[in-house]
Amino acid sequence: MAMATQGQVKSRGRDHRPGTRLAKLRSAAGRRVRGGALPLLVCGLSTAAFTVSAQDAEPRPRFLLQPSIGVQETLTSNVNLVKSDPHSDLITQVSPTIRMVSPVGPIRGFLEYSLVGFLYARESSLNNLQQSLSAIGTAEAIEKWAFIDASASITQENISALGKQSVDPALNTGNRTEVASARLAPYIQGKLGGFADYEARLTLAATRSKDSPDDSTRVESLLRVGSDPQSFAFLGWSADWLHQAIDFTATGRQQNDRLTGAMTFAVTPELRLSARAGREVNDLVTLEKETYNTYGAGIAWYPSERTKLDAMVEHRFFGNSHSVAFEFRTPRSVLQFRDKKDLAADSANNFSEGPRTIFDLLFQQFASVAPDPVQRAALVDAFLQNNGLTRTTLARGGFLTSNVTVQSRQELSFALLGVRGTVLISAFRNDARLVTPASGASGDLAGANSLLQSGASINLSHRLTPLSAVSVDLSRTRTSGGVGDENTSLQSLTVTWSSRLAERVDLSVSARRSSFDSATDPYSESALIANLRVQF
8 A cells, every 4th residue: 555755745736847848758768668677676676566566557546545553562671761760661552553545536645644552561650642643635626727735744753852852752751742733735826828837825834732832823825927947948037925924822923025036047958047036024033024135046957867956045134045955866776965054934943855764765766666656655665664664764853942943954865775685874964043042032942042953874674585674773863052052962773673474464573772861861771672563
């Protein structure tokens, strides 16, 4: 059963990359060449993945439903994650899950929801329920003109980046809360005569946390008019108007309005240069609205289907913002680098567009094998299962805030897929600062001006048999900043054996060692974990 993540269910808008028509011609030619080799390649990746690709010609249902249930037993040496007098405990985790996918038709998307119950053999006061939700979809309200994008999530996140942290949500940190986010974005798009395209979009977004005052609501209005980005014209143009209103429960409401004009010049179908200028009016720095000039330049280079580079720098009211995205793929590897400095305007404090999980990274890697996003998601799921990997290995940390911040984030990801082995490497660095020092700042940024997070992880996996695998995951995350210039770090090593016992029954056994370094709450912990999941 297939399930795609947020970056994988695309709206029906046009592809804005330069040289798109040329790329489609190359893609069609490539498919004619690769068609005969596809079963062999997929078989080399995994036996289960081969089964998925072999069903390529079968018609897909308009709606897919897949319930499952997981039972996990965790024997931990330190359930409360303390340095002195740690207590062991046996934690039973029961997680019924439902997945729904609509791959075709006027409504396309997916939803995965889990209700996870935790039962503690000794510390029964810790018994709790946790929710997990990941959903995104697109509806075509009026054919080829009016659309609605929607997404929602429920996750467990750290209240403070400097507080106690753990790799396991079953362990008691006292620094974790349930965060729910939702976004609804109706929009229309079309042509003005034969000379321009237009788009008008309204975005409503909200983030709510269960045990933190760091909630936010955001309203955005966007109007864009410009030349056809897919045309082969040497010169292109666009004009954007953007209105943002951000309301933080703890600190109040702030607004930002931008008007930007841009010109593009196509040096070749694969290389395009751009320049932009505009005006910006906001009250993010002062209590009264101020007006600022903006200007910048960019480059987009797509020499092939497997290589792409987008870069942009712009002068803004808070200094220079920039965005760099590079990707290079081969038949068995993918390298991605992203560097972005911009405003983060919600309490979840995250604008990262890079791969946040192993699933995201491999989804991009398998693009040449399975162009269809739903079938590709099934292929990646089969590969992960067959190699003893999990979807969330590359998940990033974060923190909650009640302020607009300026974040400079770099992400590097690399995946190497062998016939029986896989290497996955990821590293990130994030520097978050207040737009201006403010007495109303809360959380990690209260009384301070910056917070620096960095981390790296490496995952090695090897298939022992067609149905079993072993993997090793090593990760480290470091955080510094805050009022007292605090420093914390979390290290974890996990070794996992997994096997498919039956067609829809999977078992994994793991051993974990983790430690947390902190001036106030250090700890070390070891655990044995057994997980059984049944799909219906």
